[in-house]
Structures are given as structure tokens and as C-alpha cells.
Amino acid sequence: MNGFALGADQEEWCGRLRALSATRLRPLADKGEPGRVNRPLLAELGELGLLERVFDAGALELCLLRESLAYGCTEAETALALQGLGAHPVLGSGTAAQRERWLPQVRAGRAVAAFALSEPGAGSDAAALALAAEADGPRGESGSGAGSGRGAGRGWRLSGEKCWISNAPEADFYTVFARTGEAPGARGVTAFLVPADRPGLTGEPLDMLSPHPIGRLVFDGVPVGPDDLLGEPGRGFAVAMATLNLFRPSVGAFAVGMARAALDATLAYTARRPAFGGVLGDLQAVGHRVAEMATRTEAARLLVYAAAGAYDAGAPDVPRRSAMAKLLATETAQYVVDHAVQLHGAVALQRGHLLEHLYREVRAPRIYEGASEVQRTIIARELYR
Structure with a gap:
């Protein structure tokens, strides 16, 4: 990129x-x-x-991939992104056995991954999560994998609930974050790879505004052992955070793709829609609004690319840049889609219209992977650091 x-x-x-997103x-x-x-x-x-590109690409290429797919097929973009979000912890922190078992299946689209962080009482404040990982006997007595592998020589039982988890309850495995209690707050959280067929793991889908697969998971003494750890206890x-720092700029790219489509x-619509003896685009109020939409979209696009470039370059200010990119791009997409609906009028409110679809899609990214308010907190903290 120049x-x-x-x-x-x-x-x-x-x-x-x-073109692929539209035709295939x-x-x-x-x-x-x-x-x-x-x-x-x-x-x-x-x-x-x-899907292969999600795991081999740098941050900029991931952004271009998500933006381009979102332009023509938001469902495809979301399916691709959720595979990356759920499986990137395995790529970065998993054992060789975990990577060999799951990543080829995820890359081929045969196994569905999920990132299970949020809880009913711990959404934006992820360090407040309460899913408990309770020690389960001495070495060798855990229900899965104990007696070998890393970390503590015993297993745990997961008890509690996760909520608003993308791909739940249909995923084949979950990257689960639970409290093992080594220290208070974020320092007492451990990541586990939990296959969906573990005893005690159940779930149900949630009916959400956007058409994404999102659900609730219940852990009733689900057994995990050292071989299920992702990283250290x-x-x-x-x-x-390593996963979210990579994906936050690309959430912005998803938003930019939707804004560009809107x-x-x-x-196209305002250039042909008859109005007051001409077309809508002839009206200064319409032209100025479209100019504002275009300017904001371009600004968001450039900030996303800059954040991705900083990540790829290993810059020290990635958290701030990523937060800025996600914040501006998701808020901009909401603005652009809302004004696009307004300029189209009632036709855009019909079920099945592109803008009706985008209107439902565009709201969620301002909340997930850190709400806009959390992004502002990150930015302020980094500025004052």
C-alpha cells in the first residue's frame, strides 16, 4: 500500500x-x-x-477481505469473521495437537468455531466474567486430558453461563474464557478449547435484531483438563486481547463495507428517482447529505487502513489505533445507512430491500467486540498513558 x-x-x-460475494x-x-x-x-x-486467508493474512489484508465481502454479502462476511474470531486463539496459543485437530477443519469450512467471552453480567467489562473453573481433583482425575500437557497437573469443571455468543449453540468447538482465580480481575482468567460434545455443555439460540447466529451457553460442571488449555492458566x-486487537480494525472494515454499499x-437511487421536476440528486439538500455520507465513509476507510497498517508494522500504539478505527467506522456506518434509508423513503423499509437488511445489520457492530463507549475509554486511557 502506498x-x-x-x-x-x-x-x-x-x-x-x-463479484464473488454477489455471484457465488x-x-x-x-x-x-x-x-x-x-x-x-x-x-x-x-x-x-x-477462510485460509483469514489465518494467513495480515491485518490490512483481513480488512480488505471483510470490507469487500460485506459490500456484497454481509452473511458471508460474518460467517468468515466468526471462524477467525473463534479459531485465532487456537492458532496463536493452542498446542500442536489442538491446531492439527481443529484448524484444517475450520479453514475448510467443515468445523464451526466460536469465541465465548461475554456473559449476562460481563459484556463490555470482560474482566468481570464469572464463569467458574473449579479445580477437579488431583493429577489424572479430570474428565478430559488431565495427567498430561501443560499448566496445572489437574483438571477443572466449568460452571456458569455465556451469553450473546456468535455461532452458539451450533459451533463444533468454543474458545471459552473462565475464572480460575490465580489473581483478581483479568489476571485470574484462563482460556480453554471446549469441544461442543463435552458433557454438561448445553445451549439455545437467541432471536436477535440482526440475522446472525447468536446463542446462550450453559456449563454444568463441564470437564476440561491441561490439554484443553489455550496458553497458560x-x-x-x-x-x-490478542485476538480482539487484530479483529477490531477489521470490524471497522466490515462497517465500511456496509457504508459503501449503502x-x-x-x-444510484437519487440519480434516477423523479422529484420536483428533476431527480432527487438535483436537490441541494440531497446532494449535500450524500456528500457528507461519502466524506465520512472515506475518513472511516482511511482510519481502518491506518490501524491495520500499524498492526502489521508492529507499532506500539495499536490498541489506540484499533479502538479509533472501530469507533469511527461503526458509528459512521450507522450514520450512512440511516441517511440512506431516509433518502430512499418507504421503499427502503420493505422487507428484503438491501437497506432494510443493512439497517438491521449495522446496529450490532457498535456493541460487539467492545461497545463504542469502551472504545472511547481505551482511546482516552492510551492518550493519557
């Missing part, structure tokens, strides 16, 4: 992705059931090699 301008190869790749992914998304995991769509993402919060739809 400054903030994409190179010709990058522009061509993004164009191919937008959109039809599969339309056949899926809202609020459920779309396994044929995941398999196609694997067949196209796009008491270091799970660092595992979570902007292009608005330009």
Missing part, C-alpha cells in the same frame, strides 16, 4: 471479492435460515480459499 492508496493488485483483488456467496446466503449457522456458505468460503485475558445504492 500511503493510504491501495495498489492496483489490491484493488483488483477487492473487485474480484465483491449471495445465493447461498439467501437459502440459509436467519439466525442459524449456514454450513453450505461456510463450505463455499473454504472452497474459495477465503491465569493468562487467558491476554489470549482474548452509499452506492443511494447514489
Whole structure:
């Protein structure tokens, strides 16, 4: 990338992705059931090699991938991103056995991953999570994997609840963050890889505004052992933050993709919609609003690319840049989609219209992976550091 301008190869790749999202992914998304995991769509993402890119790409390439897919098929973008979010802790902190067991299946779209951090009482304040990991006997007596592997020589039993977990309860495995109690707050959290078939693990889907697969998980003494650890006991919060710092700029890219789709739809509509002896675009009020939408979208896009570039360069200010990118891009997408609906009028409120779909999709990113208020807190903390 030259400054903030994409190179010709990058522009061509993004164009191919937008075309693929419309021709090969959109039809599969339309056949899926809202609020459920779309396994044929995941398999196609694997067949196209796009899931492979999630794990091999740098932050900038991940942003371009998510932005381009979001432009033409938000369901495909979300399915791809959730695979990355759920499995990146395995890539970064898992054992060789864990990686060999799960990552080829995730990359191929055959296994569904999930990132299980949020709880009913611990959403934005992730360090306040309460899912308990209670010690379960001496070495060798745990229900899974005890007696070998890393960390403590005994197992744990997970008891509690996770809520608003993407891909739950249909995922094949969960990256779960639980309190093992080595220290208070974030220092007493441990990350585990928990296959969905573990005894005591149940769940139910939640009916949400956006059509994503989201659910609740209940842990009733679910057995885990040292071989299920992701990283070291008491270091799970660092595992979570390493994943979120990578994905936060790309959440912004998802938002930019939606904003660009809404902007292009608005330009096309206002250029042809008859109004007051001309077309809507002839009205100064309309033209000025579209100009504002375009300017904000471009500013958000550039900030996302800058944050991704900083991550790829190993810059020390990645947390601040990532928070800024997610904050501006998600708030901008909400603004752009809302004004796009207003300029389209009643037609955009019809079920099945692109903007009706985007209006439901665009609200959630301002909350998940750290609400806008949390991003502002991170930015302020980093500025005063």
C-alpha cells in the first residue's frame, strides 16, 4: 500500500471479492435460515480459499477481505469473521495437537468455531466474567486430558453461563474464557478449547435484531483438563486481547463495507428517482447529505487502513489505533445507512430491500467486540498513558 492508496493488485483483488460475494456467496446466503449457522456458505468460503486467508493474512489484508465481502454479502462476511474470531486463539496459543485437530477443519469450512467471552453480567467489562473453573481433583482425575500437557497437573469443571455468543449453540468447538482465580480481575482468567460434545455443555439460540447466529451457553460442571488449555492458566485475558486487537480494525472494515454499499445504492437511487421536476440528486439538500455520507465513509476507510497498517508494522500504539478505527467506522456506518434509508423513503423499509437488511445489520457492530463507549475509554486511557 502506498500511503493510504491501495495498489492496483489490491484493488483488483477487492473487485474480484465483491463479484464473488454477489455471484457465488449471495445465493447461498439467501437459502440459509436467519439466525442459524449456514454450513453450505461456510463450505463455499473454504472452497474459495477465503477462510485460509483469514489465518494467513495480515491485518490490512483481513480488512480488505471483510470490507469487500460485506459490500456484497454481509452473511458471508460474518460467517468468515466468526471462524477467525473463534479459531485465532487456537492458532496463536493452542498446542500442536489442538491446531492439527481443529484448524484444517475450520479453514475448510467443515468445523464451526466460536469465541465465548461475554456473559449476562460481563459484556463490555470482560474482566468481570464469572464463569467458574473449579479445580477437579488431583493429577489424572479430570474428565478430559488431565495427567498430561501443560499448566496445572489437574483438571477443572466449568460452571456458569455465556451469553450473546456468535455461532452458539451450533459451533463444533468454543474458545471459552473462565475464572480460575490465580489473581483478581483479568489476571485470574484462563482460556480453554471446549469441544461442543463435552458433557454438561448445553445451549439455545437467541432471536436477535440482526440475522446472525447468536446463542446462550450453559456449563454444568463441564470437564476440561491441561490439554484443553489455550496458553497458560491465569493468562487467558491476554489470549482474548490478542485476538480482539487484530479483529477490531477489521470490524471497522466490515462497517465500511456496509457504508459503501449503502452509499452506492443511494447514489444510484437519487440519480434516477423523479422529484420536483428533476431527480432527487438535483436537490441541494440531497446532494449535500450524500456528500457528507461519502466524506465520512472515506475518513472511516482511511482510519481502518491506518490501524491495520500499524498492526502489521508492529507499532506500539495499536490498541489506540484499533479502538479509533472501530469507533469511527461503526458509528459512521450507522450514520450512512440511516441517511440512506431516509433518502430512499418507504421503499427502503420493505422487507428484503438491501437497506432494510443493512439497517438491521449495522446496529450490532457498535456493541460487539467492545461497545463504542469502551472504545472511547481505551482511546482516552492510551492518550493519557
